[in-house]
Amino acid sequence: MSDKPKISEIGQKETSCDDCSMFSLCFAHDVSAEEREEINRVLKRQQPVERSDHLFHGGQTAKTVSVVRSGSVKAYQLSQEGDEIVSAFYLPGEIIGLDAISGERHPGFAVALEDSRTCEIPFKDFVSMLKTSPKLNQVMLRLLSEEMAETRELLLVVGRLDARTRVALFLMSMSRRLARRNQDPDQFRLTMDRRDIANYLGLTIETVSRTLSAMQREEVIEVRGKLVRVLNRSVLEEMAMKADEVGRRQATG
Amino acid sequence: MSDKPKISEIGQKETSCDDCSMFSLCFAHDVSAEEREEINRVLKRQQPVERSDHLFHGGQTAKTVSVVRSGSVKAYQLSQEGDEIVSAFYLPGEIIGLDAISGERHPGFAVALEDSRTCEIPFKDFVSMLKTSPKLNQVMLRLLSEEMAETRELLLVVGRLDARTRVALFLMSMSRRLARRNQDPDQFRLTMDRRDIANYLGLTIETVSRTLSAMQREEVIEVRGKLVRVLNRSVLEEMAMKADEVGRRQATG
DNA sequence: CGGTACCTTGAGGTTACTCAAATCCAGTGG
DNA sequence: CCACTGGATTTGAGTAACCTCAAGGTACCG
Numbered sequence: 001m002s003d004k005p006k007i008s009e010i011g012q013k014e015t016s017c018d019d020c021s022m023f024s025l026c027f028a029h030d031v032s033a034e035e036r037e038e039i040n041r042v043l044k045r046q047q048p049v050e051r052s053d054h055l056f057h058g059g060q061t062a063k064t065v066s067v068v069r070s071g072s073v074k075a076y077q078l079s080q081e082g083d084e085i086v087s088a089f090y091l092p093g094e095i096i097g098l099d100a101i102s103g104e105r106h107p108g109f110a111v112a113l114e115d116s117r118t119c120e121i122p123f124k125d126f127v128s129m130l131k132t133s134p135k136l137n138q139v140m141l142r143l144l145s146e147e148m149a150e151t152r153e154l155l156l157v158v159g160r161l162d163a164r165t166r167v168a169l170f171l172m173s174m175s176r177r178l179a180r181r182n183q184d185p186d187q188f189r190l191t192m193d194r195r196d197i198a199n200y201l202g203l204t205i206e207t208v209s210r211t212l213s214a215m216q217r218e219e220v221i222e223v224r225g226k227l228v229r230v231l232n233r234s235v236l237e238e239m240a241m242k243a244d245e246v247g248r249r250q251a252t253g
Numbered sequence: 254m255s256d257k258p259k260i261s262e263i264g265q266k267e268t269s270c271d272d273c274s275m276f277s278l279c280f281a282h283d284v285s286a287e288e289r290e291e292i293n294r295v296l297k298r299q300q301p302v303e304r305s306d307h308l309f310h311g312g313q314t315a316k317t318v319s320v321v322r323s324g325s326v327k328a329y330q331l332s333q334e335g336d337e338i339v340s341a342f343y344l345p346g347e348i349i350g351l352d353a354i355s356g357e358r359h360p361g362f363a364v365a366l367e368d369s370r371t372c373e374i375p376f377k378d379f380v381s382m383l384k385t386s387p388k389l390n391q392v393m394l395r396l397l398s399e400e401m402a403e404t405r406e407l408l409l410v411v412g413r414l415d416a417r418t419r420v421a422l423f424l425m426s427m428s429r430r431l432a433r434r435n436q437d438p439d440q441f442r443l444t445m446d447r448r449d450i451a452n453y454l455g456l457t458i459e460t461v462s463r464t465l466s467a468m469q470r471e472e473v474i475e476v477r478g479k480l481v482r483v484l485n486r487s488v489l490e491e492m493a494m495k496a497d498e499v500g501r502r503q504a505t506g
Numbered sequence: 507c508g509g510t511a512c513c514t515t516g517a518g519g520t521t522a523c524t525c526a527a528a529t530c531c532a533g534t535g536g
Numbered sequence: 537c538c539a540c541t542g543g544a545t546t547t548g549a550g551t552a553a554c555c556t557c558a559a560g561g562t563a564c565c566g
Contacts, residue, residue: 077405080494085409099402102395107402130390134383137390141383142355144397149352149360151404152330156338159411159455163522194545202412207522209546225531225545241333416554447513457555462514478513478563 016040020119025093025180026067030139035129042125045069046117055096055110055118062100064120068092071116072191076199077108086200087151089113089192091177097123098144101130113191158202166201167211168239171221175230186230193226215239269293273372278346278434279320283392288382295378298322299370308349308363308371315353317373321345324369325444329452330361339453340404342366342445344430350376351397354383366444411455419454420464421492424474428483439483446479468492 017028017036028036046069049055055066058078073090087108090096100106100123129136157166179185190197198208215221220236222229230236270281270289281289299322302308308319311331321343328341328349340361343349353359353376382389410419432438443450451461468474473489475482483489 077409079409085405085413087405087408099398102398107398130394131387134385134387134390137383137387137394141390141394141397144394144401145352145355145360148397148401148404151401151408152338152340155340155404155408155411156330156332158408158413160338204523205545206524206547210522213546446511458513459515459556460554463554466514 017043020069022067022069022093026119027095027139027143028067031133031136035133035136038129039121042122044120044122047120049073049112049116049118051112051114051116053112055112056106058106058109060106062097062104062106062123064123065095065097065100065126066110066118066120067095069117069119072113073110073116073118074113074192074196075108075110084199086196087154088147089174089196089200092181095143098140098147101127101140101144113196163201163203163207163211164214164239165242166203167197167208167215168236170197170201171228171230172236172240174228186233188228190226190228270296273322275320275322275346280348280392280396281320284386284389288386288389291382292374295375297373297375300373302326302365302369302371304365304367304369306365308365309359311359311362313359315350315357315359315376317376318348318350318353318379319363319371319373320348322370322372325366326363326369326371327366327445327449328361328363337452339449340407341400342427342449342453345434348396351393351400354380354393354397366449407453416454416456416460416464417467417492418495419456420450420461420468421489423450423454424481424483425489425493439486441481443479443481 017023017026017040020026020028023029028039031039044064047066049071055073056062056064068090070092072092073096074086075088075090075096077085077087079085090110096110096118097106099108104123104127130140157169161169174188174190175185178188192200194205194208198205201208203211212221212223215236216223218235220230220232220239222231270276270279270293273279273281276282281292284292297317300319302324308326309315309317323345325345326343326349327339328343330338330340332338343363349363349371350359352361357376357380383393410422414422427441427443428438431441445453447458447461451458454461456464465474465476468489469476471488473483473485473492475484
């Protein structure tokens with residue numbers, strides 16, 4: 001155990017955000033050089049997180065703010081009845097734990113969908129930087145309101161669109177986000193299982209599965225388990241946009 | 254036009270937040286006395302807004318941040334197809350327009366549901382105060398993350414619960430919020446029409462109407478148009494809580 | 507007193523859920 | 537390398553909830 005290199009030491013060679021391959025996607029990109037230096041002093045880089053490990057639990061006092069470095073993370077809330085409500089999937093470069101800013105406690109849970117790595121800022125340091133740096137505040141306010149916009153978008157998706165449109169939107173969203181991270185937008189692996197997708201979209205597992213199968217029959221996509229290949233991007237895009245006509249499920253005008 | 258007193262002059266006697274009857278519910282309550290004084294210098298009090306008047310339009314450059322002083326306001330987004338998506342109802346004391354902080358533009362629309370009054374802070378002043386006051390930043394970050402939590406709650410309601418539970422939750426929420434504002438929690442007037450309620454809850458007008466009628470048949474509430482009387486609070490509460498059993502509409506565990 | 511917009515109610519259709527069973531797949535041990 | 541196993545996924549059949557379309561009722565405003 002002690003003679004082989006700890007997994008946590010891998011990739012620790014980087015000593016600054018400026019060397020990070022995710023830099024352009026990271027919030028650190030948006031703060032001043034001085035602030036970034038301050039972050040660099042307290043940041044713990046490339047912390048390994050194993051699949052199914054929690055970054056934090058709901059109700060827990062916030063210890064860190066994390067940025068996904070590699071892998072992927074699922075965020076979920078627990079309803080009063082103890083049901084899981086999947087609220088987001090995080091990809092490399094995305095920041096997790098911001099919503100603890102107000103209460104110093106995490107309102108929800110975050111769990112790794114696969115073996116992943118995160119950069120972590122101790123929550124105390126983060127908060128004290130917030131107190132002195134209006135610029136960092138701006139960035140966080142922006143990120144929070146962006147997350148808000150996304151959640152509102154999800155509200156539209158989950159509450160008002162038919163299953164086909166929801167699934168199409170989900171696939172397009174994953175495809176686009178992965179593309180920004182230099183992955184093939186037309187062939188990728190979903191790191192979450194059907195249950196998570198269904199829960200995220202407000203559908204049942206069976207409906208998600210049937211919808212994917214139908215899209216495959218129509219030769220819009222190809223699905224083999226978690227592997228997805230986009231065969232007809234424009235049709236998929238159309239499905240995702242068609243939030244009107246058959247898609248909408250109640251009066252809006 | 255010029256010889257009769259302008260409606261905008263009514264109620265302008267107050268010169269400080271400290272005299273405001275809504276003070277305890279207003280964000281101004283949470284900032285320091287100095288900051289409140291600064292707010293007082295730029296605040297336009299009791300601005301009248303007529304029913305159906307917009308406080309702002311989506312895409313518009315933010316001119317003010319508003320606090321509802323009296324009346325009620327509906328917030329909505331426009332989907333790509335031009336459909337209205339009702340995202341919130343604001344009651345006295347609640348702040349509107351925070352989500353413009355990041356982009357300096359309002360992502361959505363805000364319209365008065367009845368003749369109302371608002372206190373308005375010029376957006377520029379607000380932003381510049383944010384730049385210098387970490388405390389105000391904290392408060393705004395808190396309000397934003399609270400709004401986030403609410404939107405997530407709505408996500409749960411809209412996407413996953415059956416019609417009856419959604420309507421019950423809506424009624425309970427209105428009742429509770431009105432109670433905090435010293436109104437009778439068991440007898441109140443809904444200021445929005447059925448269309449708005451349906452849209453907010455992700456249902457059709459007909460379903461909302463039928464659900465209300467059913468609740469009336471069961472003697473849980475009494476409805477006459479916009480007037481609602483709660484006859485059996487505990488049963489209504491039960492309906493709202495019963496987010497499991499029949500209510501849930503997809504796999505969560 | 508008529509008009510218009512809002513609300514309610516009814517009948518029928520469709521979507522997505524439920525329950526159930528078959529199939530696939532990754533990981534394990536032989 | 538292959539059979540085995542438990543979990544994940546797919547598929548099928550039937551049903552319930554909610555939507556759509558349509559008509560009738562009610563309230564408010566000039």
